């Protein structure tokens with residue numbers, strides 16, 4: 001499709017959407033704008049966008065589709081500023097914010113002027129930010145929530161989905177309220193838990209200098225998201241305050257309950273608590289990306305000799321297959337193979353599997 005796509009906020013999500021749209025619609029012109037001029041210039045040199053808008057107003061007025069990809073408080077402010085601009089009557093405005101109720105409420109004023117606004121949230125990402133982390137395939141297989149209000153005609157929703165086809169995401173329509181309730185529990189609240197675990201370890205570090213050195217393994221895994229952009233998460237917590245306050249209350253009573261089981265050494269109930277959590281978690285789908293992203297891992301059963309890692313990474317490098325993470329798993333219990341390689345897509349994992357099979361006799365497993 002032809003048209004001007006205007007992306008405001010050229011970071012991880014804005015940049016990734018720009019790349020995904022261009023991949024599917026090569027005739028579209030991607031115009032970008034960012035308050036951080038260096039980020040906009042970087043986006044232009046990395047060919048994430050075709051051109052930088054002269055101003056926010058200029059980009060908005062030329063656009064057929066406007067994508068607001070800024071932290072959610074900024075998105076609310078931009079939606080208010082847009083009331084002064086002379087937008088095309090046919091423009092479709094959308095956003096990518098992790099919260100929906102306050103944004104959709106603010107956008108009602110645009111809707112009253114006949115401008116189409118469809119709230120959006122591609123539910124995949126990472127703890128990284130900035131345009132250098134942007135990838136065209138970031139949203140492949142992920143859920144992409146849209147929250148059109150009843151005034152929005154369905155052909156506009158279909159048109160937006162057509163523009164976003166290159167994301168290869170799975171669209172889901174929800175009300176803003178349902179969206180904020182679900183993301184509160186599976187995405188937003190876990191961030192405060194991760195951050196609080198890090199704070200707890202930091203406080204202990206003053207007593208035991210070894211804490212951070214010993215925290216290198218599992219602790220790093222469960223607290224990965226504490227490395228996310230603090231501005232973005234501050235805004236999300238303020239926007240989804242009501243849901244999150246309710247979750248804090250439930251969490252505190254849950255902690256008190258499990259605390260008293262430990263205090264009483266109630267081994268049966270403690271066991272049951274872990275068991276039911278394990279059963280629910282083991283049953284979660286693994287291939288679909290979600291707000292807690294699944295990684296494309298490949299386990300390689302390698303012999304324990306020096307140089308085996310460089311041997312394998314060498315074969316992969318020769319075939320231009322990028323690895324996002326590499327780790328030696330120290331226990332063989334339940335997991336076959338000791339070398340865990342992570343990839344960005346199913347396709348990369350399949351290529352790696354074939355490459356390792358071609359060059360070695362090592363068994364590979366997807367768990």
Ligand SMILES: NC(=O)C1=CN([C@@H]2O[C@H](COP(=O)(O)OP(=O)(O)OC[C@H]3O[C@@H](n4cnc5c(N)ncnc54)[C@H](O)[C@@H]3O)[C@@H](O)[C@H]2O)C=CC1
Pocket residue numbers: 008009010011012013014033034035036039069070071072074078096097098099121122123124125126127128129130131229232236
């Ligand atoms: N990081 C993630 O994994 C996900 C983030 N989101 C949502 O996407 C949005 C963007 O997040 P990221 O791309 O991760 O952040 P980012 O930090 O990578 O990029 C945000 C960009 O917006 C720019 N910006 C800030 N205020 C602006 C303004 N007033 N006008 C123009 N540009 C402005 C910043 O300079 C920055 O380049 C947020 O609303 C976030 O809630 C949604 C899904 C996943």
Ligand SMILES: O=C(O)C(=O)Cc1ccc(O)cc1
Pocket residue numbers: 097098122123124125126127187225290291292293
């Ligand atoms: O890195 C992670 O695990 C994330 O949680 C990514 C993420 C961040 C914000 C969203 O609204 C959706 C996904």
